[in-house]
Amino acid sequence: MITRLVPTAIAHRIVVHGSTIYLAGVVPDDRSQPIRGQLRQCLEKIDTLLKTVGSDASSLLQVLIYVTDLDCYEEFNAEWKDFFDASALPARAMVAVKDLGPGTLVELVATAALPQSGS
């Protein structure tokens, strides 16, 4: 069964299939911030989205990270490590792409796990 939640005009932000949660790409709302602030916004948005289905960012499985410039790497990782408990760090991959939209420095595409009922 597929459960789709948080609809927009072009997507559902959350799609649940079995015990796997697929999220739409998440970008920051305030794009005037530097990379750390933009990343923090993305991670908090993901956490909030996942909480609507009883999960949270500690259940992330894999995160595709798209940035516009790899020069942000150290700053990015500082914020990333600050956000996650080390034991809950997901698999991740970071690549620099051509364009994410005006002012957007980072976009995250996440897959997460639904907590098992009864666990």
Place this chain on the structure above:
Amino acid sequence: MITRLVPTAIAHRIVVHGSTIYLAGVVPDDRSQPIRGQLRQCLEKIDTLLKTVGSDASSLLQVLIYVTDLDCYEEFNAEWKDFFDASALPARAMVAVKDLGPGTLVELVATAALPQSGS
């Protein structure tokens, strides 16, 4: 169990594991068309591929959208919304990359669900 279907020289276009369907990246055949036509071709190819395993585009879970230019955003979304029933819109993420090959404006990488037997 893994079921691999529609082999090419370098991949299988469909790989099924449990009730999840992983598709190879889909690009348009006629690359002379503008973005709407290219996207329509991609979506129809995905639908056709999914139908070979008893699913279809209404069971898409997550779609990674690679384009060469975000300027196509409005045109892209017009075609996207025309294709999907609003209730079946998948999670999606769109990023602009450097190159998708000569003339190719869009590539879609999709994950979908296999209908449950008996449902």
Place this chain on the structure above:
Amino acid sequence: MITRLVPTAIAHRIVVHGSTIYLAGVVPDDRSQPIRGQLRQCLEKIDTLLKTVGSDASSLLQVLIYVTDLDCYEEFNAEWKDFFDASALPARAMVAVKDLGPGTLVELVATAALPQSGS
């Protein structure tokens, strides 16, 4: 249940959920090599990672391939076909991105299947 293995400072290289294995992005260690050597390193790293959970590269489901230049296509595919048994070729998608880091020509993001116990 989520099992996270092979931790780094910023991720786990392997995250297992149900019978699905999510890997972190894999890049070559020796970035002085041309595309074939870099790809071979990536594929061997993936195979080694998957073997730590009782799987291997023949159980790959989907591979996202990020390269810095599509001109490598023929060389890339020659190495790719040399590595895989034709019957085990995963679904794959290749796009050229802006930057993968100094000297890095290819990064692979893989999803694989855990062999079923008893099978």
